[in-house]
Amino acid sequence: MQSYDLEDSQSLVRFLQDAEIRLVRLEYLVELQKAERVFPRRQEAETETTRCGQTALVDASELARLEIDERTGHISTMINFPWPPRRVTVNLVSISHAWESMEHPDPWRFQLEAIVDAFRVRLCDGLVWVFFDYISLHQYKRSTAQDQLFQRALHDMHILYAHEAVEVHLLEDLTPESLKGSRKGAIPVYCEGKDTVKAVPIQDLKLNVTPYDVRGWCQAEMEWARLRASVKGASVPRPPQIFKKAISQLQFTHRSDLDAVVQLQEKVFEQKASSTERLLIQDLDAVKIKTLCAAMPFYRNLKEVVIPAASLKVRCSLAAAVVRSGACDIQMNCEHLRDEDAIAFAVALSKNDCGHLQRLSIKCNAISKRGTDALQQMAAQQCNAVHCHSEDTEW
Incomplete structure (x- = not known):
């Protein structure tokens, strides 16, 4: 089966085409919300249109017409409506969410409203194409051909959450009880006994109130979304050994999915980490720094690492882990570095082979002469590889 790159936008488009995944237009979701309708299945959505006559789902020909800037990865397309024709940005968004019933993920339209509220403003100057599994993939009951496409998409589902060109939006909240009480009634869902879609009272659905943060697949999607070139705040990726320990405590509809998720996360983590060449690290607390240190050995092909001033209390453990990663250009602003950290x-560093380094830039004005002397001595020992400075002072 074909493999796909997690940074190349053309590779992402090729995956969408190969698996016949249909992204949904945000304009259609806006109209769905106004009409107080729930998400339809993919099978029914294929025949729906917007008020302007566009198909509800983005088709393959539109994917083929996308323009991708090879340097930046920016995605755009030409639109003819409203007049005049113009080129606009295409925002690709994947939704990570909980299914609140077995038959339908969003019986009370809470998730639909959250998506529209989050992205509607972007329609002012661009397009928003959304991946939402219930409407983007064929749902039960599937034909043989539909099931083959579903399995094809499932095999590489991580791409829609780990790819650099995709913005992942997490819907971590379940529908509030107050909203459930005001939206009683029936919604259209597939009924196996009748082999058709028909209206079923919400209270008759097999509801699932398991929180998002203890659902195995939801946490896997969140983990894939953390594998980005920018590591910030809560988005620190967990290496396989830490992820496996954490996810074993979570809930799966099918417990057999646990091994599949663990194996896939390990595969995705290693693929993404080993292909990452540039990394931005910022706003990490002590716990996140420890997690990132455990992940750094997987980043074997780093060329540039930037730790800006916004970083919280950069510690020597992270700094040393970054150096050991093999990156050849490391820029660290260690404003909170203490003397003991510098030493x-x-x-x-003196115990590590720094022959791979072409530049090590350290800004650390907060330390005293004691810390500065230690860094000066280290620089002297590694003079063939390390170039350090503190603002205007070079060592």
Whole structure:
């Protein structure tokens, strides 16, 4: 089966085409919300249109017409309506969400409203194409051909959450009880006994109130979304050994899915980490720094690492882990670096082969002469590889 790159936008488009995944136009979701309708299945959505006559789902020909800037990965397309024709940005969004019933993920339209509220403003100057599994993939009951496409998409589902060109939106909240009480009634769902879609009272559905943060597949999607070139705040990727321990405590509809999720996460993590060449690290607390340190050995092909001033209390453990990653250009603004951190960092560096380094830029005005002396001595030992400076002072 074909493999896909997690940074190349053309590769993402090719995956969407190969698996016949249909993204949904945000304009259609806006109209769905106004009409107080729930998400239809993919099978029914294929025949729906917007008020302007566009298909509800983006078709293959539109994917083929996308323009991708090879340098930046920016995605755009030409539109003819409203007049005049113009080129606009295409925002690709994947939704990670909980299914609130077995038959339908969003019986009370809470998730639909959250998506529209989050992205509607972008329609002012661009397009928003959304991946939402219930409407983007064929649902039960599927024909043989539809099931083959479904399995094809499922095999590489991580691409829609880990790809650099996709914005992942997490819907972590379930429908509030107050909203459930005001939206009673029936919604159209597939009924196996009748082999057709018909209206079923919401209270007759097999509801699932398991929180998002203890659902295995939801956490897998969140984990894939963390594998980006920018590591910030809560988005620190967990290496396979840490992820496996955490997810074993979560809930799966089918417990057999646990092994599949663990294996896929390991595959995705190693693929993404090993292909990452540039990494931005910022706004990490002590716990997140520890997690990132455990992940750094997987980043074997780093060329540039930037740790800006916004970083919280950069510690020597992270700094040393970054150096050991093999990156050849490391820029660290260690405004919160303490003398003891600088000394420990210097000791750690002196014990490592830094021959791969072309530039190590360290800004650390907050330390005293004691810390500065330690860094100066380290720089002298590694003079063939390390170039350090503190603002205007070079060592």
